Amino acid sequence: MRNRRPSILTLTASDLFDGIEPNEVFPAAKPKPKQVEADLCGIDEMLDSTKRIRKSGMTFSSSSTTIREPVRVAGLDKYMTLTTWHGCFPVFAGRSKRSKKLRMDVRKAASDPKARSVIIVGESGLEKDSVSTFVHELGDKQKAHHLYRISGTSSTFTEIFGTAEYPGVLDNVAETRHALSFANFDKLLKTEEEAREFLHLLETKKYFSRFHGEERVCHARLIATIDQDDDRFKSNELLQIAVPSLRGRSADIDMIANAKLQRIVRRRGLPHISFSPEAMHRLKTYSWPGNLRELGSVLERAVYLFENDRSEHPYIPWKITAEHAITSTSHYNTEFLRYNLLSKFQSLQAITRSPWVFDDFMKYVVPPSFALVLAILWLGPQTRDENAALTVFWTWWWPGALLSYPLFSRVWCAVCPFMACGELVQAAKKSLGGKLGEWPSSAKKWGPPFAYGLFAAILMWEELWNLPDNGSLSAWLLVLITSGAVVGSLSFEKRIWCRHFCPIGAMNGLYSKMALLEIRSWKGVCSGCTAQNCIQGNPVDNNLPGAGCPLDSSPNKLADNADCVMCFRCVKSCEKGSPEFNLRPPGIDFGIPFLLPIPGTEVPAKYKTNPWQAALLFLLQGAVYVHFIPLILSDVGLGDSSIASSQFGDGLDFAMHSLVTLLLLLFPGALLFGADQLGRKLDASEVVKRLFPAQVQDVMLTDALRRNDVDAFAMAAGGTATLRQAPPPRPSVQETLMEAARAQEGEDGSSSSSSSDPFNQLVHVAYGYLPMVWTCNIAFWISRALEEGGTILPRAVSTFGLNPSMQDWLPYVVADEHVVEFVQGGFILFGLPFTYFLTQKICRDFNLGPAQRSAHALLQLFFAASLWHCMIH
Template sequence: ISRPGDPEPVPQQTAAKLVAIAERQLPAVARHFSETIKVPPLRVRKADLAAQVEYYTSLFCRAKGLDKPTLTPEALRRLQSYDFPNNIRELQNLVERAIVQSDQGSMLTEEIFWSAQGKQKRFRLNLLNAYPAFRRFLRSPWWPDRINYGFTAIAFPLIIAVLFLAPQTRDQNFALNFFWAWWWPLVLLAFPFVGRLWCAVCPFMIYGEITQKITTELLKRDLKPWPRQQAEKWGGWFLFGLFALIFLWEELWDLQNTAYLSAWLLIIITAGAMICSAIFERRFWCRYLCPIGGMNGLFAKLSMTELRAQQGTCSAECSTYQCYKGGPQKGEGLETAGCPLYSHPAQLEDNRDCVLCMTCLKACPHRSVAVNLRPPAIELWTTHRPRTYEVALLLLLLGGIFLHRLPEINQILGLNLDLSQFWPHLGLAIAALGVPAGVVLLTGAVVQFLNSPPKAKPFLQLAYGYLPLVLGGSLAHYLRLGLGEAGQILPVTMATFGLQGSTLPIVVAHPAVIAFLQGSTLVFGTLCTFVLTKKMSKQSWRSLLPQYLTSLGLAWAMAQIIVGL
């Protein structure tokens, strides 16, 4: 203690060093230290997490006299997927709380670290961890290779042959009955549950892959890399135009009840896949040009399942990118040719560019890939990026619902057009495709006018709110075929081969039941459109009133022509 009059203290040299640690930079304190070492935060040092957890576990258990638990690989992957806003202090607290919650001497499992989850990973259940048998099946040769090459590749040409050679109407051709009364309703019904799963077993690309093997192994030709810039710019518009032509062809030439024309439709799409596969590597057709794939990718956004990867695990442990590039077997990672759509699972933000072939799951040696159960359509109000051609395709599919009901529209409007004549039929078909899109575009302009920026969301983003209504209207249309004709498959199969099948069982729904289910589907789709639009826009109900009224008007019009209310 210095007293008045004492001389000033003389600074003394010492070998002792003072070390201080701070979570953030403190300029007022830092000036008293000769050296400053800046360590990157934990969110960019995911490779250090295992050692950090081991250190804090040992420290806490030694202090409390507890048996040291073991950290499971699943728990480490969950920690690696978290960004730790409060850095190592938060990690220490998480580890200590996990040890307290666990039984002494047991393992620290994924569930114990329940709070170590980023916003984008909330409300997700990894089905691969919950059901190990499901994981084993998806990693087995059965999915999808043995299904594709052991069944689909053989069944597809037989169906084409039946479409050409058998009777040409749906009531006498089981392949035509299967395509229109089974496949369309079931694939539309599957979108909210499994997304783009059909693309994993699609026969179009199976023959594309066979073409690639012939090109590379027999003809010894190298496949070209993708012209990504041009494909991203024009690919979506190509599939939009092709889908529009298919719609008009289907309506004007009655593809639903003409077997050989339905066969030509399948052959043309398969030919497109084979031609692109003979030129470009992997599934260029599936990602950019396939009209069915474009529709599947659009509706897959509504799915309650998703394939994603733990970004922290990928950045901390992976240096080979085998899930994306392909490569030899490494650890539990199997040998693969890489993702057929060139989509890295850690970079996926929506379901559009994932066909659920599980190549990445088989290739990953770090168990980073997850198949999650999630809230339906959550990507549309979180990570989604709108695209102009996708909105155009959505509006085209909306018009397709009305296109399929031209006789009812002709009757309700009292137009008295002779639809057996080509030009009146074509004119009404184009109007059916274009008028609903025009109504939606006009509504978008009204919403933008009434809600001045920055509150108003762009039309491209709000347009996706109609997606549940479009899916519901499409499903309601095909329910008539699915519930009224699909159950006649046994007698239809006998009739295909010229046999009598009148005594075979038939399972069809009563017209009143079909009408009830169609109406219920439209009501549910409309309600989902209301909720999705509200979640996406983050605006008041009043500001979105024009879009809600348009949705109600479109649903009412669909009910008039589909259900006959």
């Protein structure tokens, strides 16, 4: 194919440089910026390159740009790149050895006399495309005229090598002296054979043209970028440039960050902004998993926060402060508290990518097991001491599920039989060509009250019909929840039932907020991801056959664990390896410091709240009291009543039993509301103001500042200061972080009401009771597990009607009564301090008064003491 004559193309500066100022590209236009930019990069070759481009025919003025476009090649237009200088400076900036080596490697590669192919290796987000552009720009323009970029994620192997019918990119470009850049080329290569053919091309510049049916030589310069080092592409025939990660160049971060910041500032038309020393320290000590891309996002956000701050406090200097930097990086700054198990244990990676985790398990193991359990429940003996399935249900599964939450989060939902049935019928409907609807937007609104109502009904059913001792009714309970999953799966795509309506899922979501394990992604990596395979699944890459997130969530968007069932589908689907499987401190979603303040680790509470979910928490607390109705009735003077043992059809007794059950279910929530209101009223009273003058004044001052109420501030300060006379102290880092977190909550679709709204405060504080509700529930159910769980073998003999004499020699384990009480007491005591510290932290975050804080502390004591009384006689 012959090159056509060079044509003249006129472009505006914004066309060419994608929003970058002309004088940024050609510093000579303004002497001072030239010095700054040259200094930032620390390399003369930038200027050399500028001259070279000028020599090659490109001229430039501030209003428009005229370039002499060397050649256009048919079939390659869509790959042409003109954003020559976009983003070039930051990646090269710095004076560290690594940045010098990078610049030297680029220069060497550009001027390589043999024009060997270049492999650029570096983590995601390192602007490797800019490096490839420089290799091309600094090279000999007579050899490489123009740069065409081919994306490995959106192009295919045949697109490059062609077919018998159509020429490929290589066929079009082979006889020219252009440059071809393959971005993330490893994504193109699906088989070893394709990898070998591509390697052969890079090393020898020869390839077999399907279109021409012969081997051809490619004269174009070949440049390829790759995220991970690959030994297959190390060879003497190839030049390799390693782009160092940002965390490996902390000495350069000031230059790189300044370069990026000034770019943002200019684009937004702001005056010069600099970093405070603390902010720069923050940036330097952060590990930047998303590299330059993440730095760009963080600085954008920091400038945005700074602009907001300036509009509220115009007296602050034009400096990005540590608070802006911390807030902007706050999602990540607990990294050192998180331990990514996938990167530490290679075998775990293989396990999590196995089809048995959990797709095949859900398909082949769970449904038959579930059917067997249902059959035994229906057809076997109906009492728990004779039915092994009933024993497994109420003494293994239920306590086991409760115990699993703090460690494994919602992993029960990943192997749940209810949804195994739902997914089976959904797959069947799809295979028959049936269509599934999109989730209605109202599901988010109506799901939580539905789950609350259904859970309350189930708890009443359990108590009034004594479900744990009734095989067929227990089976119907399972069928009831399964039918919800099946109906939801037949009507809508994915798992709408699990995300919004399932009562068990709602409880799992609550407890999972405390879990030690989580799946999250590197936001810096995800911010540049357009594929979103973690949500939609990865149908293209056969090595990554993972389906999309069943909850239509994404590890990138998770605020807490509530919307993740730990199915690992995103781990399998994501091409960039962004999802992490982290070990973390329990309760970190509620923010640090939680138990002990750790200086420098202020993290906003980042958990989604919903009033119905908070109400469900206290319903679960009430469910523990319901199990002690006889004792409670006796305590209130109704000891001989037959209410507790009444059955359906017992007339008034049954009605009373229902009423007492309902009241006990609502009792903890009512107490919480009452205690909160009482504390609030006391805080406003003169008695508390006299008893705790300093604390009350502190609360009032902070509240006035938050509302920017000058008169309230003056009154709280005792008339000695006003907002106008003395500029108010700026909000603390923690307050800033809380506000940012609350704003995020709003984005996530959860509660977004004002932080000074009493109802919203109560909902947040309610979540502080989470450890106690969990430990009290465990304390009750663990007694069943310890007393009956070990008798499964003799009960299995009864279930299947085997020889009764076998019961005498089959082993069983039953815990001593004192051991059971010891364990129960241990759980109750264990939950108390956790709940106390967590609620006090949330109270502090919301600046609640001393009486309100004390009311919550007393309520927790009451819960612990009353349940101790119920369980430990």
